[in-house]
Amino acid sequence: MIKYLGSKRRLVPVLTRICRAASANTALDLFTGTTRVAQAFKQLGVEVTAVDRARYSEVFARCYVATDATTVDKDDLRDALAYLASLPGEPGYFTDTFCVQSRFFQPFNGARVDAIRNALDHDFAGTSLYPLLLTSLIEAADRVDSTTGVQMAYVKEWAPRSYRPLELHVPELLVGRGHARRGDAVALGPQLGPFDLAYLDPPYNQHRYFTNYHIWETLVAWDDPAHYGVACKRVDARDDTTKSVFNTRRGMPEALCAVVRDVQARVLVLSYNDESWVSLDELREMCAARGAVEVLEFDSKRYVGAQIGIHNPSGERVGTVSHVRNLEYLLIAGERREVAHLARAARGVDP
Numbered sequence: 001m002i003k004y005l006g007s008k009r010r011l012v013p014v015l016t017r018i019c020r021a022a023s024a025n026t027a028l029d030l031f032t033g034t035t036r037v038a039q040a041f042k043q044l045g046v047e048v049t050a051v052d053r054a055r056y057s058e059v060f061a062r063c064y065v066a067t068d069a070t071t072v073d074k075d076d077l078r079d080a081l082a083y084l085a086s087l088p089g090e091p092g093y094f095t096d097t098f099c100v101q102s103r104f105f106q107p108f109n110g111a112r113v114d115a116i117r118n119a120l121d122h123d124f125a126g127t128s129l130y131p132l133l134l135t136s137l138i139e140a141a142d143r144v145d146s147t148t149g150v151q152m153a154y155v156k157e158w159a160p161r162s163y164r165p166l167e168l169h170v171p172e173l174l175v176g177r178g179h180a181r182r183g184d185a186v187a188l189g190p191q192l193g194p195f196d197l198a199y200l201d202p203p204y205n206q207h208r209y210f211t212n213y214h215i216w217e218t219l220v221a222w223d224d225p226a227h228y229g230v231a232c233k234r235v236d237a238r239d240d241t242t243k244s245v246f247n248t249r250r251g252m253p254e255a256l257c258a259v260v261r262d263v264q265a266r267v268l269v270l271s272y273n274d275e276s277w278v279s280l281d282e283l284r285e286m287c288a289a290r291g292a293v294e295v296l297e298f299d300s301k302r303y304v305g306a307q308i309g310i311h312n313p314s315g316e317r318v319g320t321v322s323h324v325r326n327l328e329y330l331l332i333a334g335e336r337r338e339v340a341h342l343a344r345a346a347r348g349v350d351p
């Protein structure tokens, strides 16, 4: 899985306990990102629908959520990856933009990304292997990048991992049914379902996923966009169509309230934290529209920017970080007895 801001790796065990205790057969992961939570639900045998507005998230969801491992010929998949891995480097847009004009990857790896991505369109477009191979490529590129985990900037000196050669791994596919959808949570959320359980993990602040992961957007779109700035961001990052209401202080509370209210699910689980634009009381009130509400709190490390400090454009440390930990919330909403049962299960009190 790629490095991803707000990824819920640490919450997966507790979310798994909640999903199991709800005896869910169907679930929605509405801001699926890496799909890590959707994958955990699918591993319980749940039919999951994974939604996100990011192009790369849709690719991950098609690979890990919508693909039933039993339908994939493992030899075909391994052969296809071996063929792609054998291609000689072929410098193109990716190498020029992200290895020469900027320094996100070493040119020898960039040239291989160009060659593999071109071959994917040439040899595998429209096949069921396509999202699996593209997922493998994005994850391989992520393992040899030269960033701190976001693509607004690259590090001053090449990261040690960037010297390693790009390696395509076989994605760990899961057995079972699932669905991948790309779209806006506010528009799409209410149209889907009904589900036994809906998990909502929206962005918490003004930091946009579209710009933080613009290279993955481009690697999927493969559209050679004009770009701007030191990080070579896609010019359409300036368009309103690529902006999410969840990254605006003004629009986010109403949008979140609408999604929480309108999603069709018996149980709703909402992730949030204590340093965003909406207070815990306001979140509780939003969720109360669905019935009873229980809140779980988890002490957590803050996002990478807070860990590495504040730097000026030449990479010098210029400010101090006020704190490096925060509280992650999980709000569970639904019928009173069920919510109490799920909260106990989440805390590990009930099996």
Ligand SMILES: C[S@@+](CC[C@H](N)C(=O)[O-])C[C@H]1O[C@@H](n2cnc3c(N)ncnc32)[C@H](O)[C@@H]1O
Binding pocket: 004, 005, 006, 007, 008, 009, 030, 031, 032, 033, 034, 035, 036, 037, 051, 052, 053, 054, 057, 183, 184, 185, 186, 201, 202, 203, 204, 209, 210, 244, 245, 246
């Ligand atoms: C906190 S991250 C989710 C992380 C995910 N749970 C994981 O563990 O990988 C928030 C996600 O919301 C997506 N997003 C932002 N605005 C959205 C919108 N309006 N509709 C759907 N997804 C959106 C982002 O692309 C990002 O993947």
